[in-house]
Every structure is written in structure tokens, then in C-alpha cells.
Amino acid sequence: MSQPRVSVIVPAYNAMPELTDCINSAIEQTIGLDQLEIIAVNDGSTDGTGKELDRLAATCAALRVIHQENSGTAAVPRNVALDVARGDFVFFLDSDDYLGPDALRRMVAMADENRTDIVLGKMVSVGGRAVPTAVFRSTQPRTDIFSSAAYRTLGCWKLFRRSLLERLNLRFPPFRNTEDKPFTATAYLNADGVSVVADYDCYYHRDRANGNNLTLTAQNLSHRMQGTRMCFETVARHLEPGARRDQIMRRHVEWELCGPLWWLLLRESEEDIREHIYPEIRDWVDRWVTDPVIEKLQPRDRLLLHLLRADRFDDVMTVIRDADRDAERGHAVDGGRVYWEHPLFRAPGAGVPDSAFDVTGRLPVRHRTDSASWQQDGTLRLTGHAFIEHVATLDPATELVLRCYDADHPEVRVPARVHAAAGPPDDGLADEGRRADAG
Known part of the structure; x- marks a missing residue:
């Protein structure tokens, strides 16, 4: 029997009806069944999950089903499958989720071409379930956890080189929740490179219709x-x-x-x-x-x-x-810094430094350009509003910054005359603002 390229591991507990789509999405991968083994572990289900897995296995030689007593966690069935997996790579697929048809072919190719140990495939939300987005803004053939956003996603729905897992003797701790984060963290911290496939929808992430995802029940x-x-x-x-x-x-x-x-x-x-x-x-x-x-x-x-x-x-x-309630409190300006006016700000004996309340660099600046026109004397006149909500302006100063994007020229900063003005009444901004005239 030839060694498969990928072992797809599916832990399943009372996973109907989503389970059928999940398994079929693995069976229908464009990489081909001759390159796959699908290991589904029925963790003591009572809703027909085991029967459905057996039915699907009867139609697909690449699908292996293991039945066991309920463990109460996805960690144990994943570990059972890991112990028998033979693929060059392992991919963990939850029984309520499903794969894009070309997902595994693309991820394996990415790992092969760049000799990386872990590949992240773009995740897609189904029905509003949260998915990571920062790491999938662009495809990254080879990166690491220090120079990318990969470490923000510690779910195990990734392609792992099996030799990495076996070298580390890496298995999931038997916890009901947060069991995949130490596993993925350990793999990341020992991986020889990480790849990101961001130009194809690889993994569709959803909640079960009956709401009994372990993430939700624990x-x-x-x-x-x-x-x-x-x-x-x-x-x-x-x-x-x-x-x-x-x-x-x-x-x-x-x-x-x-x-x-x-x-x-x-x-x-x-x-x-x-x-x-x-x-x-x-x-x-x-x-x-x-x-x-x-x-x-x-x-x-x-x-x-x-x-x-x-x-x-x-x-x-x-x-x-x-x-x-405290999130709605205002701000205090002192010494050129802006502080959150929390009840414990400078409270005697609280033991909290001012720096804990400093929001100076985190306040959003609201701004809008209202008009731009050339004057007869050749000056450019701009009008608009710029302000920080709930913070009074002490010494208003405005600069017009000109940048050239077609050549490597330094930016030009032009002082602007500032005049107080009422805020735009029709755009949802605050009632106070600053109008700037630049010449």
C-alpha cells in the first residue's frame, strides 16, 4: 500500500447532519483519493454519526472509521487518529466544517515548493462564525510566527508535516476547551517555516445547527x-x-x-x-x-x-x-498626554501607574475633506474637519502633507491656517471640529 500524501483526521461526536458534507468535502478533493487517507473517529456518538460514517466508508476505500467510547473532548479522537496516520502531512478537519475542493492540493504544493512544516489555508465564515483574517490578507510562500500574523490563529485546522509532529511526539492534551492551542503553539515554535494560502477559500468554518459545538458548550x-x-x-x-x-x-x-x-x-x-x-x-x-x-x-x-x-x-x-459603564467615561488631558478617566485613575493606594490609563496614541482622529479648490493667486484652498472626540483642542495646529506616489520624492509639509468651525451636521461626526485653510 503506497503512502498517502495527506491524512485527513476528523473527530466526530453527534455531528449529524453536518458530518456528511464534511466527509464528502474530503473525499472530493482534487488531490485525488490515491493521495489521501481519511481517518474519522466516532467518539461515542448517539445520533447516527457512527452509522453514517460506516455508510460513507462502504463507498470509499480511502475512508477509515474508528469507533470508541465517548471521551468528552476532540483531543482524544484526534490523538487516536494520529497514532495510525501514515500521510506525509496531517490535516485536522472538524466534523461540522468542510473543505474547498482544491484546498489540500494547493496546501501540499505550497509545502512541497517551499519546504515548510505548516501551511495555513484561508478560512471562510459560514453563518457568522468567527475566523481569523489578518494572516490571510496575502499569500505567503514562506514566513514565520515572528514576521507574520500566523500566531494569531492557534486552531489546529492546518496542514502539518507529520515528521514534525512525530519528532516532537506531539499530541493534544485531553482538555474540553483550549486543547488545540498548546498543540499548535508547540508546532509553530518548532516549525521549519510556515506557508499561507490566501488566494483560495480552503476551510469553511461553521457552527452546528444544534449548537452543541464543544467550543460553545465548554x-x-x-x-x-x-x-x-x-x-x-x-x-x-x-x-x-x-x-x-x-x-x-x-x-x-x-x-x-x-x-x-x-x-x-x-x-x-x-x-x-x-x-x-x-x-x-x-x-x-x-x-x-x-x-x-x-x-x-x-x-x-x-x-x-x-x-x-x-x-x-x-x-x-x-x-x-x-x-x-467605565468604557464610556471621558478623558483628562495633563502634561500633553490624554488619560482615561477611570475611577481608579490616580486613586490613592490603587497601585496603578498613570501609564495604565494613557490613551494618547490610541485615540482615533476623525477627519474629512469638504472641498479643494485653486484660488486666483495660485494657492490651494482645502476645507475640512479634524478632531478627537471628547478631547478639547488646546493649541490647534494643522499641516497639509503632500506625498508623491509615482516617484521616490520626500513628502512636503505645508503649514495651514486653522479656524474653529462647527462640525458637519449630516455625517454623524461630533459637533465640534476644526476647519483648516491651507495656502
């Missing part, structure tokens, strides 16, 4: 704790302290630590938070969250992390509970 913060700790430990194990580690750690601080705290912590009982979750999270912050990481985060995350560092449990609970 939503408590407690379901994520083990996987999150393992993410931090994985990065610390493979990268020395410094800028590169901070760059990768930032992803986990934002998405696995701060994000779930804001929207999941209050689902837990206060007793569990105080006795189990809070001490664990404080340990993560003490061990792995550096000042350079905090400096790059949005203000509310900076505030949260400083409170955790200072061991202010009650304040942590209060800022999370009042997050929506």
Missing part, C-alpha cells in the same frame, strides 16, 4: 484554565526571555488571559474565583507578563494586569463588573 473559564497555563508554559519552554518571547506571550495575555477574564469570570462563583481561579491567574501574571507586554496592550487590559500584580482582588472584581 464556555466556562474553568474549562480553559489548564489549556491556558499550558500555552504560557509552552512559550516559556521554547523561547528565551526577551523581545521575541514577549511578542508571542502578548497573544496569550490578550486572548487567553485578559479576554476570558472580561467576559467569563463573572460566570464563576465568587468562592471558586477567590480560592482557585484568581491565585492561578496571578501566578501567570507574575511569571510571564512583563512590562513590555503590558505597555502594548489596550488600557483596560493594562489596568487589569496592574491590579492583579498588586493583588487587589476586590478591585479586579469591581472593574470587571463595571467594565461597560
